[in-house]
Amino acid sequence: MDTREKNIENLKDYKYGFSTDIENIRAPKGLNEDVIKFISNIKKEPKWMLDFRLKAFKRFKQLKEPSWQKPKYPKIDYQDLYYYSAPKSIKDKPKSLDELDPKLLETYKKLGIPLQEQERLNGIAVDAVFDSVSVATTFKEELTKQGIIFCSMSEAIQKHPELVKKYLGTVIPITDHFFATLNSAVFTDGSFVYIPKGIRCPMELSTYFRINASETGQFERTLIIADKGSYVSYLEGCTAPMRDENQLHAANVELIALDDAEIKYSTVQNWYPGDENGKGGIYNFVTKRGLCKGKNSKISWTQVETGSAITWKYPSCILKGDNSIGEFYSIAITNNYQKADTGTKMIHLGKNTKSKIISKGISAGHSDMTYRGLVDINSKAKNSSNYTQCDSLLMGNKCGAHTVPYIKNKNFDSNIAHEATTSKISEEQLHYCQQRGLNSEEAVGLIVNGFCKEVLQQLPMEFAVEAQKLVGISLEGSVG
């Protein structure tokens, strides 16, 4: 076996498939008011927060699980899940990294994100989430100097209740859809970012998520507020250990950009996609929504989705402020029995609002990929424009690629352009590459990376490299 073959052999097993053995504190199984009170209590939350949760839960009980999506999944028994689990050793928060459970640190090492290293070399402040509780928040001091708040959600609720109270649930209200409302009721932790007026965040903020405890639905809640004239770029990267049973992940991410502010939110998602026969894997049902509240504000979503058994998410922009801009760049790759139903919503409410959607879907194996998007230009959104391009690439005839755009134009001053294509890698392209000495895997990798380039370019440097590798790994074994 030569080295290349060996490499491929190694890659076949899920790269991040391991789980650490840490005792968990768990809420009792099931979903009821007591569990919500338990979560709220263990996190020492104020009463208004508990009320928020209970109100959401009350609403949740009236909601029905949606079923219009393309990927179908076995019914989830919401009473058979644990809604809270925390690594025991961080019940009392450590003051520095040295105090952390060595096992935890080991896990990050395997993932390639040793915290200490990261802190020193990359200049990235990492708010690492292990299961549902923030473990350590680094680089805080430098951020604090500028007045930037970057902490876990629980901490924000304790220390900055006025901000949380003002903005939490304003973009994704508790009366939203099924999974978002569930999240509002039982969310455990997540990140909170506040950038004060006129500040340009000096570094890329980043959070690594990991789902660890078995049978634990992870309910993250992230809230990012960019005050007038500020800028922030936020990275979210995900890997998860190998598990047999399907795990539900229903996070809520809310972004708010005030006047002249800009938020850039990048995601690389590589959760466990299930094995080659489609067994196991994560259900990624995430609600991400950004509100361009102020004038001249901008929100940009970039995502690379390669993992999860089912990805079902539509990062959206509500363009409320005049002259605001929304962008969505996405690469979604499905292989084996993975399924994805993803896209975006651009809702134009303000004047002169602009949005751009670039979506690249690649499906291989027995997978199924759907782009579903909405562009809605309101009658008051004068002089707005949208450009959408969604391309799909198919590998083999057992997979599917679908495009379902909804286009609504109620304003005669506005322009909408939409393009979509579906194709395969042409023989000529492959031949050309192979002629120049690449083997077929490498050739496909090269062509696919070219296909995705428009989106990869949008990623911050640190992510772009990782993402490019991921694209290659995800399509391993799908050629020929």
Next chain:
Amino acid sequence: MTEQIKIDFEKTIKTSELSKADAKLKKQFLKKFIKNGFPSRKLENWKFSDINQIIQKNIGELSFYNDYSSSNKIDTSIFVDGLEHNKIVFINGRLEKIDFSYEDKNKVEINESSNFKNNLENNNSLTDLNSAFTNKSYIILIKKDYYLKKPLIVYHSTNNKIKSKNINLRLDFQLEQNSSLRLIDFFSHTSKKNFINVFNNFDLKKDAILKNYKIDNLQNENIKYSFNNIDQDENSISETFILSCGSNFLKNEVICNLNGKYSSAFVNGIFSLMNRQQHEIRTIINHLVENTKSYQLIKSVLGKESKAVYQGKIFVNSEAQKTDGYQLSKAILLDKTSEFNAKPELEIYADDVKCSHGSASGSLNENSIFYLMSRGLNYQQSKELLINGFILEVIEKITDSEIKNLIKNIIELK
């Protein structure tokens, strides 16, 4: 509604001469319709135009019973001038005239049938309604190797004798091997507030060619639904052209099943709407085998408070390699109150395909208007010229020159 529809149904059955088995089958369709009712926005297919609400708002109570015992006088002024053609004339839903005088009598057969092979499994409650109430369906059979010399125009005409009625019509066209039919569905209505439900079924055998032109041009206050199902065998061609501008509400649904290799389907459409009109075209092209082709072009010009919807779907089966599918919709919004919604959909399970869709909507290009005005045209003229050019592109797609000219005359384009 339920009580009314049951009474009307009993009346309809009594006045027709149906066998027991047929009556029983019809009852099943009725049952299914009553269960599902008129489609509402809860159904994905009717998301943009809720016909249940539209009927309630514009018509209110519908009556489903039609008295077909006495014949109607044919108003010859509705006939199309300047084109020799065969005729089938329906007035208020009653067949009044069949005239195939230009054709070889042995090559064209017209049969009446009360046998409805509508698949009970389907989810379209309007075709169920159709099957429950049409007491006869007409089967037009074009024999092998026969090309109709003249086009056939089916006149769908109503007059002010009827109001708040539901009219159901069903026509079956069977085109045998290597035959050809040019068919114009011509709608002319002087009635008000009726719900007209037309179901055309086409069966195209090998090498057959169908050209279907649906023309709804005269302003009227009716609500219409027209459903075309086209099954295509090897090497057959279907061309559907829809001119959608007359009725208050009109939804055209076209389903093409490309069952045979090298078959192709073309659907072109024009919306030209004003004054609170609401029209929709929905197409589904099913590419089921290798080497099939489809092309769709829909253009809209939307004025005062009008709304147009285009839902187009290209489905490609995993066996349908080498499919070529194309879809384009463009809309010009003339003022603040008009609205255009589109859902161009691709569902693809084969990898060696070329499929694309595009959709664009917006206002008239100010630069183009400026260009024309700088050459001496006034604003209104420039606007008209641009709109005409915009629409003309679709008309130029019509492959039959006689009919192309006819349609140009109808919409007063040169």
